[in-house]
Amino acid sequence: MIQITTSIDDVSRQISLHEGNYQRPAGSVRLLAVSKKHSAEKIRQVHANGIVEFGENYFQEALEKIHILSDIDLIWHFIGPIQANKTRGIAENFDWVQSVDRAKIAQRLSDQRSSEQAALNICVQVNLSAEASKSGIASHEVESLCQLVSELPKLCLRGLMAIPAPMTDFNRQRDCFRQLNLLFTNLQRHYPDMDTLSMGMSGDFEAAIAEGSTLVRIGTALFGERE
Numbered sequence: 001m002i003q004i005t006t007s008i009d010d011v012s013r014q015i016s017l018h019e020g021n022y023q024r025p026a027g028s029v030r031l032l033a034v035s036k037k038h039s040a041e042k043i044r045q046v047h048a049n050g051i052v053e054f055g056e057n058y059f060q061e062a063l064e065k066i067h068i069l070s071d072i073d074l075i076w077h078f079i080g081p082i083q084a085n086k087t088r089g090i091a092e093n094f095d096w097v098q099s100v101d102r103a104k105i106a107q108r109l110s111d112q113r114s115s116e117q118a119a120l121n122i123c124v125q126v127n128l129s130a131e132a133s134k135s136g137i138a139s140h141e142v143e144s145l146c147q148l149v150s151e152l153p154k155l156c157l158r159g160l161m162a163i164p165a166p167m168t169d170f171n172r173q174r175d176c177f178r179q180l181n182l183l184f185t186n187l188q189r190h191y192p193d194m195d196t197l198s199m200g201m202s203g204d205f206e207a208a209i210a211e212g213s214t215l216v217r218i219g220t221a222l223f224g225e226r227e
């Protein structure tokens with residue numbers, strides 16, 4: 001408990017520091033706690049320290065925690081690869097989906113979001129050129145997927161997300177995030193609801209904040225190593 005409180009303070013302090021150092025307005029970078037592989041009990045402790053947004057990658061694991069924690073008001077983000085047979089559960093149980101990278105998934109999420117629920121907040125996941133990962137849509141196809149998402153009735157296009165290949169060199173990290181920011185600012189002119197640039201994890205969030213991130217997704221630096 002004391003440990004988790006300390007790491008939340010540390011991460012929050014670093015975010016504020018980077019905002020100041022890179023001429024970002026105070027409070028312009030939100031913290032998403034990535035809780036995959038960590039227990040509902042730990043999430044409760046993190047929430048007790050003022051964090052309300054949590055990110056999960058695995059649908060079954062997430063669903064269990066969402067049910068256990070239904071007595072508290074949390075904002076859940078799905079950030080993992082999406083199988084088509086999981087879209088209903090994701091559409092019904094999450095507030096945000098950050099890993100939309102193809103039209104079929106966008107269409108299903110909109111169709112399966114219940115009519116009583118508000119529109120599902122969406123970030124399109126971009127595969128920046130140098131990435132070995134299979135997730136994410138290529139940069140030149142981002143615009144057409146954003147167009148589709150913006151037209152679907154139960155989706156709200158909020159932004160872009162990317163997971164660059166791990167790099168230790170700070171300037172190379174920045175180069176990568178700068179590309180995403182460029183795409184983002186171009187799209188923002190057409191899509192007024194776009195306000196979220198989701199980039200930066202435990203190992204590269206300083207570079208992401210320097211390049212305009214509005215949401216950092218932090219797991220290890222908050223919770224410690226995953227098993």
Ligand SMILES: *Cc1c(COP(=O)(O)O)cnc(C)c1O
Nearest residue numbers: 034079201202203217218219220
């Ligand atoms: C696991 C994960 C994170 C958090 O990574 P850390 O390095 O533990 O901070 C962020 N974003 C996504 C999409 C993830 O899968």
